[in-house]
Amino acid sequence: MCSQNVELGFVEKIDSWRLSSHFFPSKVGGKPAWLALKGLPVSERTSCPLCGEPCVFLLQIYCPISGDGRCFHRAFFVFCCKNAACHTKANSDKVPFLVFRNQLPRSNEFYSSEPPDEGQMPDGSEPRLETFGTCVCEVCHCLATKKCSKCKVTSYCSRSHQVINWKQGHRETCGTIGGTGSHKPNAPTMVLFPEFEVVMETEEQEIKPVLTKPEDKLLNEYSQQMANDEGKKTAALTFDEKELEGMAYGEEDKQFRKFKEKTEMEPEQVLRYQRGGQPLWVSSEGQPKESDIPKCHCGANRQFEFQILPQLLVYMNVDSIQDSIDWGTLLIYTCSNSCDEGLAYKSEFLWRQNYSNTSLPKAT
Ligand SMILES: [Zn+2]
Ligand SMILES: [Zn+2]
Ligand SMILES: [Zn+2]
Ligand SMILES: [Zn+2]
Structure with missing residues (x-):
């Protein structure tokens, strides 16, 4: 069950179109590139467990399990609350993070069973959310269930994202021809994190x-x-x-x-992946006990699959809200059975480990 080596994730700048769903990307920031194009988690599931505001997409990793036909495609989606107070208030029961797992067999209703042409720019013929009747929020690209009551075109996941979009320019474009969305539809919104591709490489073994x-x-x-x-x-x-x-x-x-x-040894790494492996702790304090990790709803135990390192914070432009969004490491525990039944996007478990006070770098 356990991958032999640790796979390290590094961020790289890349054209946004290369991170479309049908390329099965691993990425941080920007909008989520949903795998299954319907059955997205409802807004109650994507809102912060602490403040109830919509969480923002942090990263996704594409990690199929070879030899498991149910997991020919498999991806995790991590979301994060941007409300600074939630990161301070968080405790071991509630963290301002959410994780979803989604997987598909090779033959599925969304994608060709043949690999995509990596060099081919999307031309509209590729599988799209709209084709499957999925409507997403103009701001965060999560499932939308509300529409602007004036134009009845632009969709939102929540009232708060409608307010943001209104201020960002929908005020001017609402009801105009082709005027869905914000003033500059492609301008990155303040809500989303900066977008990068995540490239995985096998960690070199230490030579003693x-x-x-x-x-x-x-x-x-x-x-x-x-x-x-x-x-x-x-x-x-x-x-x-x-x-x-x-x-x-x-x-x-x-x-x-x-x-x-x-x-x-690889100071740029932002992520470590080893399904069924051992996490790299930032401290001997604040490690979860076995009983801290809830079983999957299917009854199977959860096991460690990957961790997000504090190095990622450097790329997330969180300086402006300094000392707010912070972590030592984020550990993601997933169903050891990678179960298939039920919701398309299954909730998995995230544990935040902070630095202990003794290991904090000294203030200068
Ligand atoms: Zn929150
Ligand atoms: Zn939204
Ligand atoms: Zn409108
Ligand atoms: Zn399960």
Whole structure:
């Protein structure tokens, strides 16, 4: 079940049209490139668990499972609330993030069973949401259930996105011919995050040095002897005392150091993917217990699948609302059975791990 290697995700600038649904992209920011073109999650499911406002698309990754016909196409969609207060208020029960899983067999009602022509610019003949009767919000591209009451054309997921769009220019274009949407239909809205492609690469395995210099060998023998002597003296120390000592001195540092060492080898990485693998913790604190990870609604256990690194924040233009949207790492746990029944877009589980206070970089 477990992929052998960790796949690393890197962001790259690319023309927006290359991130259309039928290219099965992995991407951050912009609008979600929905996989199944109908059955999108309803707005109650895409609103923030803390404030109830619509969440904004953060990223999606395309990760089929080879050998599983139900998962010939498979993608995760992560959404995030942009309300700064929610990120401060968040606790282990409620985080301002949402994750959806969607998967399709090779033969499906939306896409050709043959791979797309990567160089072919979309010309309108490619599968589109509208073809399947799906109406999406002008602002966030999530399922829309409301229309502007004046023009009855432009659609919204929520009142708050209608208000935003009105201010962005729908005020001027409402009711004019071809005047659906905002003043500049292609202008990136303030609501969405900047858009990038996510490119995956296999992480290089660490090569442990096998040769030791003669003086190292001597030193090793010496320190081993010391340790043995020390061992005799401290044998009386109880396990509990030793454990406490370990926690007080450098346990957190150890995890954080490991995190730094691992990520510094490829400092641009924004995502780590290893289905059924082990996450890279940013701290020894704030790790979920087994009981913290809810089972899937199908009854199967959830397992770790991928994590989003703090490096992604650099690309998300969150500077303007500094100290608001922040994370150490976001861990995504998914149904180990990749179940198929029920809703097209299934909710999965996200755990936010923050830096512990001891591993925070010192303020300068
Ligand atoms: Zn919120
Ligand atoms: Zn919306
Ligand atoms: Zn209107
Ligand atoms: Zn399941």
